[in-house]
Amino acid sequence: MLRQIEGSRAIAETVALCRPEVVCAYPISPQTHIIEAVGAMVKSGVLTSCEFINVESEFAAMSVAIGASATGARSYTATASQGLLFMVEAVFNASGLGLPIVMTLANRAIGAPINIWNDHSDAMAVRDAGWIQLFAETNQEAADLHVQAFKLAEELSVPVMVCVDGFILTHAVEGVDILDQASVDSFLPPYEPRQVLDVDEPVSIGAMVGPEAFEEVRYLAYLRQRDALERIPEIARTFNDLTGRDSGGLIRTYRTDDAEIVVVALGSVLGTIKDAVDIRRDLGERIGVVGITTFRPFPSEAVRSALANARQVVVLEKAFSTGFGGVLSTDVAMSLRDMDFDLRTVVAGLGGRAITRRSIEEMLEKAQHDDLESLTFLDLDQGAVERERERMRTVRRSGPSAENLLRDRTADLSKAVRRGA
Amino acid sequence: MTDQRVHFYQVGSFAVGNRLLSPDDRTVQSQRDRTNSIDSGHRACQGCGEALGARYALDAAMRATNGRVVAVNATGCLEVFSTPYPETSWRIPWLHSLFGNAPAVATGVAAALRVKGKGDVRVVAQAGDGGTVDIGFGALSGMFERNDDVLFICYDNEGYMNTGVQRSAATPPAARTATTDAVGPEPGNIFGTGKDLPRIAMAHDIPYVATATVADLHDLERKVERAMAMHGARYLHVLVPCPLGWGSASNDTIHIARLAKESGLFPVFEAEHGKVTSVSTIRRRVPVEQYLSLQRRYGHLFGSNARPDIVARIQAIADENIARYALIDDATESQEMSA
Numbered sequence: 001m002l003r004q005i006e007g008s009r010a011i012a013e014t015v016a017l018c019r020p021e022v023v024c025a026y027p028i029s030p031q032t033h034i035i036e037a038v039g040a041m042v043k044s045g046v047l048t049s050c051e052f053i054n055v056e057s058e059f060a061a062m063s064v065a066i067g068a069s070a071t072g073a074r075s076y077t078a079t080a081s082q083g084l085l086f087m088v089e090a091v092f093n094a095s096g097l098g099l100p101i102v103m104t105l106a107n108r109a110i111g112a113p114i115n116i117w118n119d120h121s122d123a124m125a126v127r128d129a130g131w132i133q134l135f136a137e138t139n140q141e142a143a144d145l146h147v148q149a150f151k152l153a154e155e156l157s158v159p160v161m162v163c164v165d166g167f168i169l170t171h172a173v174e175g176v177d178i179l180d181q182a183s184v185d186s187f188l189p190p191y192e193p194r195q196v197l198d199v200d201e202p203v204s205i206g207a208m209v210g211p212e213a214f215e216e217v218r219y220l221a222y223l224r225q226r227d228a229l230e231r232i233p234e235i236a237r238t239f240n241d242l243t244g245r246d247s248g249g250l251i252r253t254y255r256t257d258d259a260e261i262v263v264v265a266l267g268s269v270l271g272t273i274k275d276a277v278d279i280r281r282d283l284g285e286r287i288g289v290v291g292i293t294t295f296r297p298f299p300s301e302a303v304r305s306a307l308a309n310a311r312q313v314v315v316l317e318k319a320f321s322t323g324f325g326g327v328l329s330t331d332v333a334m335s336l337r338d339m340d341f342d343l344r345t346v347v348a349g350l351g352g353r354a355i356t357r358r359s360i361e362e363m364l365e366k367a368q369h370d371d372l373e374s375l376t377f378l379d380l381d382q383g384a385v386e387r388e389r390e391r392m393r394t395v396r397r398s399g400p401s402a403e404n405l406l407r408d409r410t411a412d413l414s415k416a417v418r419r420g421a
Numbered sequence: 422m423t424d425q426r427v428h429f430y431q432v433g434s435f436a437v438g439n440r441l442l443s444p445d446d447r448t449v450q451s452q453r454d455r456t457n458s459i460d461s462g463h464r465a466c467q468g469c470g471e472a473l474g475a476r477y478a479l480d481a482a483m484r485a486t487n488g489r490v491v492a493v494n495a496t497g498c499l500e501v502f503s504t505p506y507p508e509t510s511w512r513i514p515w516l517h518s519l520f521g522n523a524p525a526v527a528t529g530v531a532a533a534l535r536v537k538g539k540g541d542v543r544v545v546a547q548a549g550d551g552g553t554v555d556i557g558f559g560a561l562s563g564m565f566e567r568n569d570d571v572l573f574i575c576y577d578n579e580g581y582m583n584t585g586v587q588r589s590a591a592t593p594p595a596a597r598t599a600t601t602d603a604v605g606p607e608p609g610n611i612f613g614t615g616k617d618l619p620r621i622a623m624a625h626d627i628p629y630v631a632t633a634t635v636a637d638l639h640d641l642e643r644k645v646e647r648a649m650a651m652h653g654a655r656y657l658h659v660l661v662p663c664p665l666g667w668g669s670a671s672n673d674t675i676h677i678a679r680l681a682k683e684s685g686l687f688p689v690f691e692a693e694h695g696k697v698t699s700v701s702t703i704r705r706r707v708p709v710e711q712y713l714s715l716q717r718r719y720g721h722l723f724g725s726n727a728r729p730d731i732v733a734r735i736q737a738i739a740d741e742n743i744a745r746y747a748l749i750d751d752a753t754e755s756q757e758m759s760a
Binding site for chain 2: 072
């Protein structure tokens with residue numbers, strides 16, 4: 001049923017339809033509305049046969065999920081940003097043990113400086129943790145991906161992280177079609193674990209593995225991720241048969257057929273990019289978009305064929321590797337490694353800075369004129385950066401840079417106001 | 422059939438041989454149907470107190486629950502010496518996740534069992550003192566506070582023995598470890614540091630907190646059974662001497678554990694809902710020297726550069742314990758004085 005609903009609420013109601021048996025969570029913005037809603041559904045009896053556990057940290061949240069999943073229960077949690085980093089040892093452990101936990105990641109920047117707004121630094125920090133990482137473009141997809149995530153996780157015994165842009169999606173109210181219980185039940189069978197703590201058939205789970213087999217264990221995990229590349233499109237097709245909706249899959253292309261320039265991105269910013277592309281298309285520019293829905297495993301073949309005819313690839317990322325540059329860009333470049341193309345990385349939207357259609361249009365304009373540098377920070381206040389660099393050159397105890405930048409900004413604003421008055 | 426004469430064997434303690442007890446009172450280990458929860462063939466050091474404590478505790482838990490126990494283990498000696506794949510000493514379902522998360526993993530197991538309608542299966546989580554008082558402390562406090570249905574057992578050997586005998590917050594004052602060397606004016610671990618986990622556990626008002634040592638395995642078994650008869654968060658803190666880390670003879674493990682209790686350095690008691698309900702009184706009080714001098718980790722307190730001043734400070738700790746828990750009843754005291 002199509003309803004006007006907050007993203008978090010849509011995710012929570014959809015997770016509830018998946019009949020999770022243990023849900024544990026520790027609050028962190030912007031994930032809070034999701035777990036509040038699931039908790040309320042358990043407490044009110046809407047969601048039955050489910051234990052909702054308020055834990056003392058994200059490390060405990062993932063650990064409770066590990067214990068529950070190893071005991072055969074469908075387990076779910078949600079986090080963001082610092083919370084993900086706080087649980088990261090257990091994040092690796094869950095995938096290493098092959099436990100099909102599903103977790104929503106309400107993408108948020110990582111401090112310092114502390115910042116609660118959206119970017120993808122958190123998801124990128126754990127890209128090698130052995131989890132499948134799916135990125136939602138809309139709230140409809142965010143909700144739908146969770147149903148697919150449980151199916152995928154449990155089929156392959158691999159945990160799945162559904163990445164949803166914090167605030168931009170989690171707190172946005174828009175029309176979402178929430179599935180009904182019968183549909184979800186028909187799509188998602190009960191969880192049958194491959195390994196389980198059972199008093200009638202005792203097993204040891206999580207014992208030490210030495211050099212004689214560790215590489216093979218890791219290689220099997222790699223193969224399961226390769227299997228996921230096969231299963232993700234099939235599961236998306238089955239889901240499409242059920243709902244008529246195009247949610248999930250590996251990648252999604254938009255006006256790429258004859259495109260010379262293709263923008264590659266993740267998550268909710270794809271909508272803005274498509275709007276900008278439509279406008280540039282009207283001016284006769286041949287520009288397209290590739291949205292990466294499945295970031296881990298990385299769909300190299302699909303990306304490669306989607307970008308086969310592009311002259312220039314612009315990867316727009318809400319995260320970057322501080323000592324290097326693009327993260328997604330590296331994966332795209334590796335996918336295209338023997339092809340002839342120009343790759344440009346545009347870092348944008350860090351810490352929740354709005355990525356406007358106008359800024360993207362300017363970026364596309366530059367790309368059109370081969371004027372885009374190999375690494376660009378969109379809408380960067382170069383003057384502010386230069387001033388702080390100068391301060392650091394001239395004063396040893398220059399103080400916290402973040403404070404200096406904001407102090408300058410405030411001063412600039414008051415000057416502007418005085419001039420205006 | 423001819424009559425068999427009963428012999429009393431002198432075992433250097435107040436214990437009497439198992440065969441003199443009625444079958445109901447005998448240790449689980451004397452039963453033919455014991456479960457061998459942690460089976461032979463593991464890699465623990467000779468004289469390992471933890472292996473002994475874990476075996477008695479888990480088999481007692483198995484008997485108390487009709488064989489329906491799931492064990493969760495923190496990283497540490499017990500985890501390492503009982504496995505690796507493909508070998509395992511565990512004949513019960515056993516899960517190891519990480520060093521610092523055993524209490525939370527146990528919470529998850531208990532929640533899953535409840536939701537799956539297997540409430541008769543009980544959860545025992547276990548860790549060494551590092552996994553309990555240090556790196557697992559936050560998770561443990563959370564598990565206590567939520568009153569999750571888990572028995573958490575700390576096998577306390579007073580340091581990080583698995584990584585090569587480093588100091589933990591359970592290392593006692595003056596003890597030498599690899600990170601509290603026996604040098605300088607205050608050799609060994611410094612006074613006034615460390616955590617008293619049983620008292621911290623009691624402050625959570627959980628249903629059951631108890632301490633035990635491997636010197637009195639009947640007492641340990643009884644406390645495990647008592648704990649398994651209850652629900653909610655329960656905590657058992659077992660002193661397990663470590664020949665490797667303490668520098669003691671492997672055949673002295675039980676003797677040293679007994680001296681820890683008899684000197685007053687390790688109070689043995691039970692508490693329910695934050696209140697002490699019973700104490701194991703000292704039967705034959707000994708000065709702390711007797712306990713300390715058997716361990717090379719205290720070697721710097723004796724011999725040519727003896728530090729009687731430091732021994733006196735340790736004695737003061739024992740005296741405080743005796744006063745706090747009333748470990749000596751007046752009758753015993755007067756008997757001791759007259760002897």
